[in-house]
Amino acid sequence: MENSQFNSLKNAPDENGRFGMFGGRFVAETLMPLILELESAYEAAKNDPAYQNELENLNSDYTGRPSPLYFAERLTKELGGAKIFFKREELNHTGSHKVNNCLGQILLAKRMGRTRIIAETGAGQHGVATATVCARFGLPCVIYMGATDVERQAPNVFRMKLLGAEVVPVSAGAGTLKDAMNEALRDWVSNVKDTYYLIGTAAGPHPYPTMVRDFQSIIGKELREQFLAKENKLPDAIVACIGGGSNAIGIFHPFLDDKQVKLYGAEAGGLGIEVENGHAASMTGGKPGVLHGNRTYLLQNDDGQILEGHSISAGLDYPGVGPEHSFLKDVGRVTYAPITDKEALEAFQICTRLEGIIPALESAHGLAQVIKIAPMMTKEQTIVLNLSGRGDKDVETVGKHLGVEL
Amino acid sequence: MTKSRIEKSFKKCADNNRAALVTFITAGYPDLKTSQKVLNGLPKVGADIIELGMPFSDPMADGPTIEAAGHKALAAGHNTLKTLEMVANFRKNDQTTPIILMGYYNPIYIFGVEKFLIAAKKAGVDGLIIVDLPSEEDEELCLPALKHDINFIRLTTPTTDEKRLPTVLKNSSGFVYYVSMTGITGSAISSFDSVSDAVKEIKSHTDLPVAVGFGIKSAKDAAQIAAFADGVVVGSALIKALENSLENGKATDSSVIAIHNLVGDLASAIAAVKK
Known part of the structure; x- marks a missing residue:
């Protein structure tokens, strides 16, 4: 890769939506004309200054961007290695990075004349963000959520309802994110004329992985500027948690060609990567397959049947991952490593006590990875965690695991 | 090139001035033995063409009936290899x-695309x-399948x-399957007229036979479709008949008969509609 200008990792995907062998458009014919229409609508919007302006204004005045870059002084001291920074996406309106993508897509849905929005959600962060933008733009909204997740994320379910969304519990399978996505796809195939499917992660058929990445890349773009202003250099390492991988690809993407910046993705190691069907680390513990419109690393058995996976975090409990991550794993640009439920719980508590920030359990996986690598780095080195969501929604789950009745 | 079984089957039906009955069953449901019996007996009760569903954990285009049948088959240990074995067993007594x-x-x-196609051809599979896999992904399986003489x-x-x-018709072979609605299997058809218009439209673009599926629940529905289509596909209704025959989730003496009787009714209804 001497000639990085021409071999830029940022050039993917190709015109067929492929990131190397990953990605693609594996959907039923009924949906094919819709995703082709979406692709051209997105291309047109991207090049329309009016669209971009409206999105920028919403990002700043509605979401509160840019999100701060925070030096985590006490955590840095405690770990005794690299200087640790948080990119504070949890301070966004709705409490996570999800709103970045929802605003971009709802403006697109409006341009396309769609009058009904559907979405899937795991932890409920994307559901809340979708319900929020639907309230803001006055569009009816149906959120599909696994029945298990409805139970373990009750506060978010109520938030969505308050915002006017209809929340449909999905009891098929293990009642988690995968099942919610199946049901959302069924809704879309049945209501093609008026419905816009607002996918929350950088996965699904082309152009979703690219579109979601573009909307989330604002995280990495801001970080680059903020970090240069603060430290006069680029960070040595960036860490993010990976479920479908939207917050991770958003913070990684602007740095893909800066080879000196090490990138780490923290997957859901659940009960341990060696426990069969006891984790949701699709890249560490899965193999390439085709599901939900794209080829990517998947948790599956020898017959190609998809496994449910497990994670303490409902937002990471997905047997697949965005196709660009699969690509970045295979080319070796990003290091993906599993973090167990236990490690995430510990990181959750450390962050809360030392920094006064309650992170989402998803983000706590990223933090656990920081806790592993920061002490091995020098004091002159720097590491940035994408603090993708706040943890209010997880307080009950954490209480349960710590044996505390709320 | 000799005529394929699919071509011959549609030709035979056309010669008899009627539409073909295409029956869908889920392989391995409710259990492998019952499923094989159902499969083996289908031609005798009037099925012209058989679609054998390969169970999948996440069948996004299917409604609850076919999804549940597939999950049940998988839970009982069904897999791709067993589906192929079912076809090979069927072929021992039926070459047409x-x-x-x-x-x-x-x-x-x-399974491996090449390995699968070789095994499928050997077992006696005619089409997929x-x-x-929309036409945009033809290189994955469609083009390799054609090389193996599988439609x-x-x-x-x-x-x-x-x-x-x-674009869609470009590498199509065997027949064209028109999905009667924007929806999942087992939903209801809202307008037979618009289905008829769509079939006419497709026929103006291709010489391949056009079969219609999704939402055909009864002999009456089947007869309506048979009036303008070359083939009528029935799936969820058959699985439902099988499901209703079970006791505590297990096949009974009446299970095979229940689904075969329904196929017989559908076949008679279609045969009564002369073209």
């Missing part, structure tokens, strides 16, 4: 009825309908407009 495997791409991808049957839908139709 076409069998089309219907399902989703991942189990085939994991793979829901999540790749394409789904066209109400969202496939006139501009897109030639």
Whole structure:
């Protein structure tokens, strides 16, 4: 890769939506004309200054961007290695990075004349963000959520309802994110004329992985500027948690060609990567397959049947991952490593006590990875965690695991 | 090139001035033995062409009936290899009825595309309908299947407009499967007239026979479709009949008869509609 200008990792995907062998458009014919229409609508919007302006204004005045870059002084001291920074996406309106993508897509849905929005959600962060933008733009909204997740994320379910969304519990399978996505796809195939499917992660058929990445890349773009202003250099390492991988690809993407910046993705190691069907680390513990419109690393058995996976975090409990991550794993640009439920719980508590920030359990996986690598780095080195969501929604789950009745 | 079983079957029906009855069953449901019996007896009760569903954990285009049947089959240990064995067993006594495997791409991808196509051809499979492989992904399985002399049957839908139709038909073979609605299997057809218009439209673009599926629940529905289509596909209704015959989730003496009786009724209804 001497000639990085021409071999830029940022050039993917190709015109067929492929990131190397990953990605693609594996959907039923009924949906094919819709995703082709979406692709051209997105291309047109991207090049329309009016669209971009409206999105920028919403990002700043509605979401509160840019999100701060925070030096985590006490955590840095405690770990005794690299200087640790948080990119504070949890301070966004709705409490996570999800709103970045929802605003971009709802403006697109409006341009396309769609009058009904559907979405899937795991932890409920994307559901809340979708319900929020639907309230803001006055569009009816149906959120599909696994029945298990409805139970373990009750506060978010109520938030969505308050915002006017209809929340449909999905009891098929293990009642988690995968099942919610199946049901959302069924809704879309049945209501093609008026419905816009607002996918929350950088996965699904082309152009979703690219579109979601573009909307989330604002995280990495801001970080680059903020970090240069603060430290006069680029960070040595960036860490993010990976479920479908939207917050991770958003913070990684602007740095893909800066080879000196090490990138780490923290997957859901659940009960341990060696426990069969006891984790949701699709890249560490899965193999390439085709599901939900794209080829990517998947948790599956020898017959190609998809496994449910497990994670303490409902937002990471997905047997697949965005196709660009699969690509970045295979080319070796990003290091993906599993973090167990236990490690995430510990990181959750450390962050809360030392920094006064309650992170989402998803983000706590990223933090656990920081806790592993920061002490091995020098004091002159720097590491940035994408603090993708706040943890209010997880307080009950954490209480349960710590044996505390709320 | 000799005529394929699919071609011969549609020709025979056309010669008899009637539409073909295409029956869908889920392989391995409710159990392997019952499923094989159901399969083996289908031609005798009037099925012209058989679609054998390959169970998948995440059947996004299917409604609750077919999804539950597939999950039950998988829970009982069914897999791709067993589906192929069912076809091979069927072929021991039937060399004329076409069998089309219907399902989703991942189990085939994991089996290995070449290995799967060789095994499928050897078992006696005539065609494939793979829901999540649109023409944009033809290189994955459609083109390799054609090389192995296995038909790749394409789904066209109400969202496939006139501009897109030639793309979809390009590598289609065997017949064209028109999906009667924008929806999942087992839903209801809202307008037979618009289905009829769509079939006419497709026929103006291709010489292949056009079969219609999704939402055909009764002999009456089947007869209505048979009036203008070359084939009538029935799936969820058959699985439902099988499901209703079970006791505590297990097949009974009446299970095979229940589904075969329904197929017989559908066949008579279709035969009564002369073209």
